[in-house]
Ligand SMILES: Nc1nc2c(ncn2[C@@H]2O[C@H](COP(=O)(O)OP(=O)(O)O)[C@@H](O)[C@H]2O)c(=O)[nH]1
Ligand SMILES: [Mg+2]
């Protein structure tokens with residue numbers, strides 16, 4: 001899993017998105033500048049290793065990455081979608097902050113996010129318990145102009 | 150964070166099963182070999198931002214999950230709705246006749262001042278038409294609401310329909326806000342009710358294809 005934070009640094013200003021976030025496929029505006037915060041989503045779980053001979057306990061970090069389903073799936077994979085590991089997200093606290101977006105029907109604790117115009121997605125997900133929405137940086141376009149082109 | 154919009158409107162689509170409500174709102178695409186992950190799950194609602202007379206309006210638009218097949222649209226679905234698109238299929242007489250029943254259902258379940266609009270969908274199917282445009286117009290006048298013929302398939306006037314409904318809600322809302330800030334002086338206990346809208350000027354734009 002390559003860490004692309006450096007490439008993304010240029011898109012972040014004071015922890016928020018510097019530029020307009022658009023759909024990769026149709027340029028529909030998803031978020032306006034400065035409306036989301038950059039999040040490197042990694043949930044660390046620690047596995048307890050008891051090294052008895054040294055009488056110490058060590059904790060081994062394991063990073064859990066969000067598995068976002070691919071946009072295109074081969075037919076027949078509906079119940080077990082192919083996924084991609086993603087850690088860089090734009091976090092949005094209030095769903096009404098989105099300029100244009102679609103919310104899928106619920107799957108478990110999640111609603112997937114889509115482009116409101118061409119419905120390409122998932123471009124991210126909405127976590128129902130925390131009400132937070134996360135847009136994957138790699139699934140959107142960062143642009144200087146709000147024009148649809 | 151500061152609010153990035155001036156108004157938030159919740160809109161719904163109502164009408165018989167098969168008239169094209171889901172297509173008016175969504176456009177799933179599939180080909181023979183691939184399916185998109187999203188088309189398999191389905192979309193629940195969309196948030197859209199439009200600019201109306203310099204004001205940023207957020208629209209939250211909901212589709213039914215098919216409950217209309219069993220005529221079981223309940224108060225829960227209508228809760229908070231400020232605008233409703235009543236949709237029929239111009240090639241299906243029955244769907245047009247049922248609009249009256251849907252209006253009754255709305256009166257029983259939705260807030261009394263919800264803004265309504267009538268959509269005659271599939272208007273590109275001229276050769277299969279069963280409901281003339283005049284009958285659509287007439288029904289709309291009867292209920293004092295606006296009317297437009299659309300085609301979700303050919304992308305005809307769908308966007309215009311949502312803009313029109315949003316503008317009407319905004320106008321109504323601004324009127325209410327204005328009244329609330331300048332309450333009528335003495336004597337006038339009751340507010341004048343909304344004047345019946347004259348859809349004439351607007352209908353003249355609705356010439357078909
Ligand atoms: N010709 C034509 N077919 C349409 C149009 N809108 C929807 N349909 C078709 O009508 C059928 C029912 O549409 P759907 O959106 O599922 O209806 P719903 O049950 O009201 O949500 C589908 O086969 C659509 O492809 C339209 O504008 N023109
Ligand atoms: Mg439907």
Ligand SMILES: [Zn+2]
Nearest residue numbers: 023026115118
């Ligand atoms: Zn798009």
